[in-house]
Amino acid sequence: MNHPQRAEVFNRDEDRVDWHDKTLWWVRQKRDMAAHKLPEWEALREAASQIKHNVLSNLDEYLVQFEAHAQQNGVTVHWAADATEHNQIVHRILVENQVTQMVKSKSMLTEECHLNEYLERNGIEVIDTDLGERVVQLAGEPPSHIVMPCIHKKKEEIGEIFHHHMGTEAGLSDPQILTGLARTDLRQRFLTRRVALTGVNFAIAETGEFVVCTNEGNADMGAHLADVHIACMGMEKIIPKREHLGVFTRLLARSATGQPSTTYTSHFKKPRNGQQMHLVIVDNGRTVQLGREDFRNSLKCIRCAACMNTCPVYRRSGGHSYHTAIAGPIGSILAPNLNMADYADLPFASTLCGSCSNVCPVKIDIHQQLYKWRQVLVQQGHVSASKAAGMQAMSTVLSNRRVFAVAGSAGRTLMRWFPGIVSNSLNPWYKQREMPEPPKESFREWYEKNR
Amino acid sequence: MSPRDKILQAIRQNKPALTALPAIPTSNTFADQVVERFTEILTTIGGQVVSVPDMNGVAEYIRSHYPAHRVITTFPELAEVAEVHWEDTSPHELADVEFAVLNVHFGVAENGAVWITDPLMMHRASPFICQHLGVVLSAGQIVPTMHEAYARIGSADYGFGLFIAGPSKTADIEQSLVLGAHGPKTMTVFLVD
Numbered sequence: 318m319n320h321p322q323r324a325e326v327f328n329r330d331e332d333r334v335d336w337h338d339k340t341l342w343w344v345r346q347k348r349d350m351a352a353h354k355l356p357e358w359e360a361l362r363e364a365a366s367q368i369k370h371n372v373l374s375n376l377d378e379y380l381v382q383f384e385a386h387a388q389q390n391g392v393t394v395h396w397a398a399d400a401t402e403h404n405q406i407v408h409r410i411l412v413e414n415q416v417t418q419m420v421k422s423k424s425m426l427t428e429e430c431h432l433n434e435y436l437e438r439n440g441i442e443v444i445d446t447d448l449g450e451r452v453v454q455l456a457g458e459p460p461s462h463i464v465m466p467c468i469h470k471k472k473e474e475i476g477e478i479f480h481h482h483m484g485t486e487a488g489l490s491d492p493q494i495l496t497g498l499a500r501t502d503l504r505q506r507f508l509t510r511r512v513a514l515t516g517v518n519f520a521i522a523e524t525g526e527f528v529v530c531t532n533e534g535n536a537d538m539g540a541h542l543a544d545v546h547i548a549c550m551g552m553e554k555i556i557p558k559r560e561h562l563g564v565f566t567r568l569l570a571r572s573a574t575g576q577p578s579t580t581y582t583s584h585f586k587k588p589r590n591g592q593q594m595h596l597v598i599v600d601n602g603r604t605v606q607l608g609r610e611d612f613r614n615s616l617k618c619i620r621c622a623a624c625m626n627t628c629p630v631y632r633r634s635g636g637h638s639y640h641t642a643i644a645g646p647i648g649s650i651l652a653p654n655l656n657m658a659d660y661a662d663l664p665f666a667s668t669l670c671g672s673c674s675n676v677c678p679v680k681i682d683i684h685q686q687l688y689k690w691r692q693v694l695v696q697q698g699h700v701s702a703s704k705a706a707g708m709q710a711m712s713t714v715l716s717n718r719r720v721f722a723v724a725g726s727a728g729r730t731l732m733r734w735f736p737g738i739v740s741n742s743l744n745p746w747y748k749q750r751e752m753p754e755p756p757k758e759s760f761r762e763w764y765e766k767n768r
Numbered sequence: 769m770s771p772r773d774k775i776l777q778a779i780r781q782n783k784p785a786l787t788a789l790p791a792i793p794t795s796n797t798f799a800d801q802v803v804e805r806f807t808e809i810l811t812t813i814g815g816q817v818v819s820v821p822d823m824n825g826v827a828e829y830i831r832s833h834y835p836a837h838r839v840i841t842t843f844p845e846l847a848e849v850a851e852v853h854w855e856d857t858s859p860h861e862l863a864d865v866e867f868a869v870l871n872v873h874f875g876v877a878e879n880g881a882v883w884i885t886d887p888l889m890m891h892r893a894s895p896f897i898c899q900h901l902g903v904v905l906s907a908g909q910i911v912p913t914m915h916e917a918y919a920r921i922g923s924a925d926y927g928f929g930l931f932i933a934g935p936s937k938t939a940d941i942e943q944s945l946v947l948g949a950h951g952p953k954t955m956t957v958f959l960v961d
Contacts, residue, residue: 340943360793367790374786377779396772448949449940465940472942492944500950507950508860524923534896534936534951541893542859552775557789559923563915564792566931567878577809577879580936581951584929589892600775608782
């Protein structure tokens with residue numbers, strides 16, 4: 318199913334869509350309040366964007382520096398060209414340590430690589446420990462949002478999932494109680510698992526340390542109680558110096574949830590005594606994206622999800638309609654790089670309103686990239702014949718003044734006389750909306766009379 | 769060719785022309801009244817500030833709030849009210865700790881965070897595994913923003929360094945804020961003048 322089809326499924330439950338829409342818009346408003354408290358906010362965004370540009374322009378050198386420093390710190394560094402290599406490396410570390418169970422904190426990279434499925438096929442039990450990720454894991458679903466993984470679920474459904482999988486009392490729906498139950502259940506896992514996997518928010522070339530940001534404390538509960546800590550990062554997570562963390566930590570949580578900081582900003586530099594620390598650096602298509610001049614800025618992303626919370630299409634279609642690990646506007650410009658045929662629908666899941674670009678803390682030109690991907694996808698034959706024909710017809714009409722005037726006039730007349738021509742279920746614009754009254758005349762006609 | 773060399777070669781072929789690093793913006797937003805701002809923001813994010821004249825005030829707090837619970841600390845002067853010799857236990861044995869009192873290097877006014885590195889934690893798990901966390905901060909050790917924080921950290925060496933801003937929290941269920949996700953349910957900063 319493509320984005321419009323999945324969005325249609327999500328839109329069957331009108332109350333839920335309204336709730337989803339309003340809740341995410343509230344998160345966007347919290348972001349605004351936090352940002353407006355800092356007069357230097359725009360200067361911070363510009364600095365973050367330029368730091369990330371410098372990183373992309375010198376990425377090979379920074380990665381080599383980072384690797385050397387991390388190794389000096391006692392960290393084992395692995396390199397993976399693609400998702401398969403990444404999954405094999407993680408599996409090999411587990412096998413070498415004779416471990417079949419692992420706790421994992423949030424890592425969108427491992428979602429992108431489908432690590433859980435791979436490990437489960439190889440007899441490894443993976444427990445996701447971020448509360449939202451645990452909920453969707455128990456439900457057998459992928460996360461629908463990169464910061465709030467189960468934002469598509471109602472609390473009653475979560476109570477039902479816990480009842481079914483954890484044997485908790487039926488009918489619970491109080492978030493405080495449900496969180497307490499998950500806390501107790503997961504604490505036992507943290508105390509008994511010997512391997513913990515975390516993601517990476519920032520990796521510092523200058524020092525070889527990596528930084529993980531969470532609110533729940535689950536990454537740290539896993540890593541500090543386990544004998545083996547595996548951290549997985551996309552190669553673009555590098556930043557040059559420790560002082561640059563000042564810029565990114567000020568932007569990240571404010572953009573994500575409106576908090577002045579995440580609760581925990583953990584700087585992992587050396588393994589503790591007797592512990593192994595592994596770091597896996599992953600390419601998986603990123604070097605290809607780096608070579609696409611129009612799209613390379615997408616690699617600046619720090620995964621705050623501000624673009625999702627503000628997006629009118631995301632808020633009303635839900636994260637699962639994007640059928641990729643990272644949903645929303647940023648996901649729609651990242652996914653076609655991995656596979657144009659599979660994700661050709663995503664750059665069209667946008668109104669091109671530009672709100673995503675306006676809130677992006679690293680100033681990625683997201684809506685312009687969405688527009689550019691559409692052109693690439695049409696040129697390379699990845700859109701349906703009917704869409705291509707429609708766009709061709711539109712192009713003919715819009716580029717010829719007379720044809721445009723005739724078509725507009727004919728359209729208005731037809732809509733007035735035969736409203737059923739547009740107000741029917743065959744017209745996708747009619748779904749979930751009323752069509753507008755056709756105006757009596759066009760602006761051009763009005764202007765001719767009134768100028 | 770190894771994956772490493774393949775990746776590095778692909779980067780060299782595809783990267784854009786070298787651009788310079790920008791200057792880091794500065795801020796005066798939080799430069800004045802750092803203690804008041806720190807207190808206000810920590811309170812907003814679910815933490816609390818308790819002003820104490822000296823470590824006796826911390827001991828008094830422990831006596832009144834955690835009379836019959838397991839309390840651990842890294843301060844030898846709190847030996848009467850808390851365990852001080854737990855460096856040789858495994859971190860797993862801290863699972864039943866009710867309250868942990870640790871020292872921190874400094875605080876940050878703009879986000880209510882405190883900076884702590886592993887020698888001050890004894891075990892890296894200690895600030896996370898306790899049910900309630902207390903830290904001792906000198907009022908004179910609060911910097912305005914994260915820029916000054918990293919300037920102060922400089923090139924310090926540590927195995928593990930951590931900013932903590934309030935208690936562990938989640939809003940994953942319908943965006944309802946719950947304090948105490950996996951880590952401490954409360955965070956108290958003992959502010960010493």
